[in-house]
């Protein structure tokens with residue numbers, strides 16, 4: 001496992017060591033001691049798998065509130081996504097900044113997203129499958145989010161029509177969410 005890119009404090013784009021042979025490939029997608037060596041404190045307790053039928057499907061921007069905040073290790077088993085994270089740590093020098101990464105079954109990247117980030121993605125091809133481990137269990141009472149199309153954040157999503165859930169259409173803007181924190 002090697003770090004390909006570090007951007008907002010604590011976010012890491014990782015590339016596993018891929019062992020290829022005549023059958024195909026093998027890689028360790030998570031190994032606790034490797035993560036410890038990379039300085040990533042991550043002890044997953046739940047794995048999630050989502051499949052999105054149409055290209056242009058958006059899921060996000062999501063996070064869970066303390067004490068159920070989740071770090072995530074995200075990768076794509078099939079297809080291609082534009083994965084977006086937003087720093088929502090109010091004490092962070094990069095508070096309110098976002099970054100986007102192309103994750104695909106082909107590039108085999110893994111994105112490590114620490115606690116304190118809103119997370120979402122847009123699928124770029126049909127039948128895209130995303131797998132991610134989280135280090136705190138699902139807690140519906142602690143689910144929260146920010147509207148993916150937020151004007152202040154100004155995320156440059158891929159062009160084209162979008163498909164998203166009703167739940168995701170009802171999340172507040174970044175400014176509304178911030179004002180509700182005080």
Ligand SMILES: Cc1cn([C@H]2C[C@H](O)[C@@H](COP(=O)(O)OP(=O)(O)O[C@H]3O[C@@H](C)C(=O)[C@@H](O)[C@H]3O)O2)c(=O)[nH]c1=O
Pocket residue numbers: 048050059060062063119120121138165167
């Ligand atoms: C997130 C989650 C959902 N569910 C249920 C609730 C609901 O009935 C159904 C679909 O949930 P959602 O619409 O929230 O699924 P989705 O929009 O895919 O939510 C996910 O989006 C990405 C971007 C993330 O970062 C994840 O943490 C998660 O929030 O699955 C669970 O049972 N466990 C879970 O951990």
